[in-house]
Amino acid sequence: xxxxxxxxxxxxxxxxxxxxxxxxxxxxxxxxxxxxxxxxxxxxxxxxxxxxxxxxxxxxxxxxxxxxxxxxxxxxxxxxxxxxxxxxxxxxxxxxxxxxxxxxxxxxxxxxxxxxxxxxxxxxxxxxxxxxxxxxxxxxxxxxxxxxxxxxxxxxxxxxxxxxxxxxxxxxxxxxxxxxxxxxxxxxxxxxxxxxxxxxxxxxxxxxxxxxxxxxxx
Amino acid sequence: xxxxxxxxxxxxxxxxxxxxxxxxxxxxxxxxxxxxxxxxxxxxxxxxxxxxxxxxxxxxxxxxxxxxxxxxxxxxxxxxxxxxxxxxxxxxxxxxxxxxxxxxxxxxxxxxxxxxxxxxxxxxxxxxxxxxxxxxxxxxxxxxxxxxxxxxxxxxxxxxxxxxxxxxxxxxxxxxxxxxxxxxxxxxxxxxxxxxxxxxxxxxxxxxxxxxxxxxxx
DNA sequence: ACCCAAACGTAACGGTAATTACAGTAGTCT
DNA sequence: AGACTACTGTAATTACCGTTACGTTTGGGT
Numbered sequence: 001x002x003x004x005x006x007x008x009x010x011x012x013x014x015x016x017x018x019x020x021x022x023x024x025x026x027x028x029x030x031x032x033x034x035x036x037x038x039x040x041x042x043x044x045x046x047x048x049x050x051x052x053x054x055x056x057x058x059x060x061x062x063x064x065x066x067x068x069x070x071x072x073x074x075x076x077x078x079x080x081x082x083x084x085x086x087x088x089x090x091x092x093x094x095x096x097x098x099x100x101x102x103x104x105x106x107x108x109x110x111x112x113x114x115x116x117x118x119x120x121x122x123x124x125x126x127x128x129x130x131x132x133x134x135x136x137x138x139x140x141x142x143x144x145x146x147x148x149x150x151x152x153x154x155x156x157x158x159x160x161x162x163x164x165x166x167x168x169x170x171x172x173x174x175x176x177x178x179x180x181x182x183x184x185x186x187x188x189x190x191x192x193x194x195x196x197x198x199x200x201x202x203x204x205x206x207x208x209x210x211x212x213x214x215x216x217x218x
Numbered sequence: 219x220x221x222x223x224x225x226x227x228x229x230x231x232x233x234x235x236x237x238x239x240x241x242x243x244x245x246x247x248x249x250x251x252x253x254x255x256x257x258x259x260x261x262x263x264x265x266x267x268x269x270x271x272x273x274x275x276x277x278x279x280x281x282x283x284x285x286x287x288x289x290x291x292x293x294x295x296x297x298x299x300x301x302x303x304x305x306x307x308x309x310x311x312x313x314x315x316x317x318x319x320x321x322x323x324x325x326x327x328x329x330x331x332x333x334x335x336x337x338x339x340x341x342x343x344x345x346x347x348x349x350x351x352x353x354x355x356x357x358x359x360x361x362x363x364x365x366x367x368x369x370x371x372x373x374x375x376x377x378x379x380x381x382x383x384x385x386x387x388x389x390x391x392x393x394x395x396x397x398x399x400x401x402x403x404x405x406x407x408x409x410x411x412x413x414x415x416x417x418x419x420x421x422x423x424x425x426x427x428x429x430x431x432x433x434x435x436x
Numbered sequence: 437a438c439c440c441a442a443a444c445g446t447a448a449c450g451g452t453a454a455t456t457a458c459a460g461t462a463g464t465c466t
Numbered sequence: 467a468g469a470c471t472a473c474t475g476t477a478a479t480t481a482c483c484g485t486t487a488c489g490t491t492t493g494g495g496t
Contacts, residue, residue: 021472021473024472024473040260040343042258042260042261043260045452045453045454046453046454046455047453047454055473055474056473056474056475056476057455057456057474057475057476058456058457058458058473058474058475059472059473059474061454061455061456062472062473066454066455067453067454067455121342121343121345121346123406124339124342124343124405124406125258125339125342125343127339127405127406127407127408128339128408131407131408131409134406134407135406135407137406138402138403138406138407142402169423172399173395173399173423173427175398176394176395176398176399177391177394177395177398179398180393180394180395180397180398180401181390181391181394183398184356184360185356187342187345188341188342188345188352188353188355188356189345189349189352189353189356190345190346190349191349205387205391205435208431208434208435209391209427209428209431209432209434209435210427210431211431211434212430212431212432212433212434213426213427213428213429213430213431213432213434214427214430214431215430216426216427216429216430216431217423217426217427238442238443238493238494239442239443242442242443263482263483263484264483264484264485265483265484273443273444274443274444274445274446275444275445275446275484275485275486276443276444276445276486276487276488277442277443277444279484279485279486280442280443284484284485285484285485437496438495438496439494439495439496440493440494440495441492441493441494442491442492442493442494443490443491443492443493444489444490444491444492445488445489445490445491446487446488446489446490447486447487447488448485448486448487448488449484449485449486449487450483450484450485450486451482451483451484451485452481452482452483452484453480453481453482454479454480454481454482455478455479455480455481456477456478456479456480457476457477457478457479458475458476458477458478459474459475459476460473460474460475461472461473461474461475462471462472462473462474463470463471463472463473464469464470464471464472465468465469465470465471466467466468466469466470
């Protein structure tokens, strides 16, 4: 690991050839994400991506094959990091109302980040052209948070705090309550950014309705 | 009004010159809607629109000024017909559970029509480029149904069937419960079309949670 | 029947942007 | 060092598409 001796012969990483190409690739992907998120797929400009990434057009084409390949690689990278990204700060064994509030705020604040909204817009817009991609993305994103919340709810059920027959379904409903209103508005009004207070109020409403109504499903 | 005497001098309509131009215009708008919904704004092709509408490119440019103008006119037309489109078959004085179910199914079946989903996709994708448009559309669509449901809820409150402090807010929450899950999936999985049974089940869940939980807000 | 404006068809213009070709450079491995 | 590979820079190629120009046609009002 010494700076002068970075021989790749005995690197423990799986990749046989790490280093330069990887750096190029990472820079390309980063620039591609920026440009695609800003302008959308069709309006994104390959030259602009190279301008920002700093490599050369030829290398970009050599590595990704073309615009479509670059786009797919960029999405793949994003999908891979989603599981990490979407880790909910779990509320462990906190009481129900407090736990739901914490999880809800954590989730909703993330959700309304401009970067996330732009990503959502891009996926929705390209869902027809890249069906596998949109599906993979939504599935991963959904499942991660749903499982996490379901786990917490099961803990609360075990603690006798609430009666829920189907924790996954209940989790899904809670996220619906959290997300729907703001997602609708933010997707259609890109300039609108909810204030912290709005987010908290939204979470508060969702918690109340959820706790009050979820047992009706049994 | 006799067929042989259709003099425009004494026509009661506001338009001084009705007829040919209007027909052209209507045909253009219809074709434009198809093509824009199929391919999105950027990928839509003016020549393709003319091919489907049957007029000539020159006329199209004379009437709408260009791609942008055509797009805006198409959206405007759609926004105008939304109020009609979104009229909920109101449940009048039906009991709460039955009324919510009827309104919910009516709304949700409409919502998952491919045409509506494609429209939503288009609006989301272009929300940055045409902000006023996306906003006008979502506002109109939202308000129409929200007011209608709020009216019904107020009727039920008056009938003593439920206690709701803020009918508009409650209506909004009900639509969130209805829509969120399916909207998420259908927007990102264009090929997925929910079955009639899935829609009914979704409505049933929403009704249960809503009735059970909405009074918690007071 | 005549006239005018609107509609038509077609082709040309202009610009943009994806993709490829090619000649030169730099890094790495033996 | 030498060779092989990957990277760079730039320019050409190619295709597409929005937009405009222009000469012709047509339909309706007098």
